Each structure stands twice: as C-alpha cells, then as structure tokens.
Amino acid sequence: MGVTVRALEPLDATGRPTSGLPFGLSQGVIGVIGTASTGYKVVVDTQVLNEKKVRAALSKNVPAAGKQMVGVERSCRSAKAIADAWNTVGARAWSDDANRTTFAADLDPASENIVVEYDQASTSPESVEGLRGLTGVQVTAGGLERTSRLSDTPKGGHWGGARISSSSKNCSAGFSVVRRSDGKRGSVTAGHCGGVGTEWKSGSNFYGTTSVRTNYPDYDQSLLTGSSYGPRIWTDGPGDSASKRTVTGGADPGVGAVICQSGSFSTSLCGLTVRSTSAKYCDVDGCTTYVIRATRGGQIAIMGGDSGGPVYSRPSSTTATIRGITFAGAGCTSSRCTTLYAERYASITGHLGVRALTG
Structure with missing residues (x-):
C-alpha cells in the first residue's frame, strides 16, 4: 500500500514528498486504514484527487490476489x-x-x-x-526523548541490543526478562562478557550487575539485575526497517529459518539463515554446546562487541520474537565474522530460570 501512495506524488532524492506533507496528502490521499485480515481502505479527498487515479495506482502496484481486499473511501475532512x-x-x-x-x-x-x-x-x-x-x-x-543504544537510558526500562560496558569489556545486552522465582525483572547477555559482580553501564547510565553466571562455558549466558528493564530491543541499523521493536514472545528457531541479530557494533543485520541448532563452539575456555549456527551468504553476520545481543524474528512491522543471544563468530577478519553462533532461547530461559519480558 505504501508503494501505491508514494506513486501518486513527486519525491525528492531521499524519498520524501517534495510538498513537505504526509505521504499522499498533497494529492488528496488522507491515508490507509485497515488490516491484512479485514482488508484496507484508501481514504481520499475526491475533490482533489480523481478516484480513477487512485484505482489505477492500486491496479498497478497491488498484487492481483490482494485487489479484492482494497477499497477506496471518501474523507470527511478536506x-x-x-x-x-x-x-x-x-x-x-x-x-x-x-x-x-x-x-x-x-x-x-x-x-x-x-x-x-x-x-x-x-x-x-x-x-x-x-x-x-x-x-x-x-x-x-x-514522555518523549531522543535515545540511543549507545547510551541506553533506564527511563521506562533499559532495552535489549544496547551497548553495555564494564571496566574491561564492551558487549551487548540481549533482552529483558522476568525471573520465574520472584517475578523480578532483569536482562541477559553473554556469559563470557563478565563474571558475577561485573557492573555494566550503557554510556553514562547504569545498566545492571551480573548476578548469575553458572556452568560457563557449557552455557555462555548470564543474568543482569539491579536497574529498570523494558520489553523492547534496539533494531536500528541497515538490516531492519524499524529502529526499535516490542518483544511479544520467544522460541527456538527451526533449521532454515531466516532471522536477524542486533549487536551494538554491527547494529541490526537480517537475512541470516539458521544452519543448525545443535552446533558446538569450543575455545581455550571449553565448549558451549547445542547452539545456533547461522550464516548470511558470506556477508558479515556478527562483529566484535556484538556478544550478548538479541537474535530475533519479525512477526510484524513493530514486534520481535526472541530466538536467542549471540556469543561468537567464525570466518572472522578484523573482528568481522561471516558465521554467527548464538545461545538458544529455550536454553537461556531454562538455564537461568527466566522468560522474556513482553509488551
């Protein structure tokens, strides 16, 4: 529908209407209302825009199977x-x-x-x-303010995908959680980022303290507590159309699923294909097992400092389903890696005794 509306008016080189008005308004289109399940209506001022022009644009830009779900409605205001x-x-x-x-x-x-x-x-x-x-x-x-994953504010609750820094390391926050034992909120990140007692900041804002990290490196995951946490993740970057998403659930991905990851250094990267959920990653610390392995057609899949960031899928334009958290990469050159390894959602929630905080 957005393509149809944009086709009706002149746009500048960045894709903005030259009129300075909302998309389509200069041509008499007030907007689009409806959903994929109920159908859509294009609301138009017929005194400005010939209805035939709208229907011609719809015919050109809407797939044949969807045409019966789209109608035109006259506006009440000019x-x-x-x-x-x-x-x-x-x-x-x-x-x-x-x-x-x-x-x-x-x-x-x-x-x-x-x-x-x-x-x-x-x-x-x-x-x-x-x-x-x-x-x-x-x-x-x-309540409004400009925010950033590089200095994530606790106002309203910290978000996953934020850059978090300790006295010795930069990592990324995963996603906000609720502890099953007491209902208190926290956040998760990669276990190798720091042991129990590690204090984390996002920019100048206190993010939390590592309160649980058990069985590392068999599990590369940890729980942060001590601040305020909200049900969103940062998804700004080249891979995603939304700069933030509300978490609505979590589950392990299937092999062949296409997912995204949101690290504080690479920002959002999408189009990663899950190759396995039973991979193993081993180094001098030991082995982490039954983890996600995903690739992106030879392109960068994870960067140094992304560890702990959320792996997610996109059920809608504004929401996210958590699939896990990143912790390692392979095929790396200068900390830019073409294979991603991530802890699975079920492993994180089962081992740490938490569930994703949803909004």
Whole structure:
C-alpha cells in the first residue's frame, strides 16, 4: 500500500514528498486504514484527487490476489484543512516557547486529525494551551526523548541490543526478562562478557550487575539485575526497517529459518539463515554446546562487541520474537565474522530460570 501512495506524488532524492506533507496528502490521499485480515481502505479527498487515479495506482502496484481486499473511501475532512493543520503544527508558532516544546506529530487517517503527543515533563502550560487551541489537532500528554543504544537510558526500562560496558569489556545486552522465582525483572547477555559482580553501564547510565553466571562455558549466558528493564530491543541499523521493536514472545528457531541479530557494533543485520541448532563452539575456555549456527551468504553476520545481543524474528512491522543471544563468530577478519553462533532461547530461559519480558 505504501508503494501505491508514494506513486501518486513527486519525491525528492531521499524519498520524501517534495510538498513537505504526509505521504499522499498533497494529492488528496488522507491515508490507509485497515488490516491484512479485514482488508484496507484508501481514504481520499475526491475533490482533489480523481478516484480513477487512485484505482489505477492500486491496479498497478497491488498484487492481483490482494485487489479484492482494497477499497477506496471518501474523507470527511478536506485534504487542504488537514494540510493546514499539519503546517500549523510544523510552524511551531502556537506559543512563545513552542520552539522549546518536545513533541511528536502524525496524521491519523482514521480520525483525520493531526495527532500530537507532547513531553509533559518539559512542556509549559502556555505551550499546552496553544496546542489544544489548534483546529484539527488531537493533543495528548506523554514522555518523549531522543535515545540511543549507545547510551541506553533506564527511563521506562533499559532495552535489549544496547551497548553495555564494564571496566574491561564492551558487549551487548540481549533482552529483558522476568525471573520465574520472584517475578523480578532483569536482562541477559553473554556469559563470557563478565563474571558475577561485573557492573555494566550503557554510556553514562547504569545498566545492571551480573548476578548469575553458572556452568560457563557449557552455557555462555548470564543474568543482569539491579536497574529498570523494558520489553523492547534496539533494531536500528541497515538490516531492519524499524529502529526499535516490542518483544511479544520467544522460541527456538527451526533449521532454515531466516532471522536477524542486533549487536551494538554491527547494529541490526537480517537475512541470516539458521544452519543448525545443535552446533558446538569450543575455545581455550571449553565448549558451549547445542547452539545456533547461522550464516548470511558470506556477508558479515556478527562483529566484535556484538556478544550478548538479541537474535530475533519479525512477526510484524513493530514486534520481535526472541530466538536467542549471540556469543561468537567464525570466518572472522578484523573482528568481522561471516558465521554467527548464538545461545538458544529455550536454553537461556531454562538455564537461568527466566522468560522474556513482553509488551
């Protein structure tokens, strides 16, 4: 559907509409509503856009099997009114301190409003009053801030895939967990990253302390506790279309499955094919057994410092199913490796007595 909407208007070299408006709005497309199970409707302002133009674009860009699931619906508000509201929000002139207001805005095609969420901790009453006075704008209070996997904040709970550093080593956080014994939250990472008592930071933020690491190297996994942990993983990078994903479950992958990994040095890498779930990795420390071996067609699959990061699959555009955590690589040149080894989800949860924290 996104291809259909983008085909209706001119885009710049980076793929952004030259109008500065949400995709399709300059041509009269308000947006797309629906789901794959219920079908989709393209909401259009028929005073601006000839319906035949939309149907022609749909015919060209939607596969034949999906055409019966797509329809066209006339909007209640005009594209011009919605564009005016969008531009008014973007002009940041609704109060004297609007330029200091942290907010996020998007066009909701269902309500045909511009939905604005502002950071209530740093937004003045004057700015809130100004926002609420705008026509065609739906305003909600929230908490917003720019974050990074390199300095993962505990606000709202640390995420998996963050870079974590001890006094001697850089690694990656795996995913947040709940202990079955007491219901308390924690996070996991590779066991070789540090023994019990190792303290971890992400940038300037305290991430946790290694509280459990047993039977290393038979198991290359450990539990971190002592901070706040949330149900998301960082997935920004070249391999994934989403910069973050909400964890909705976990399970071992099957042989032949295509997965992703999110390490703090390589960031997200996808298109890895699972070759085995019973591989063995041995070095001077000993052997780690019954682990995932995955490759990426000769391309880089893992880098030094990625150890502990989550291995996942993508059940939807915003969610992740945890498959394991990385701990080693092979085919390596300058710490860039073409084969990935990872502990399986069932091994981690069974050995450490945890389950993935889901959102």
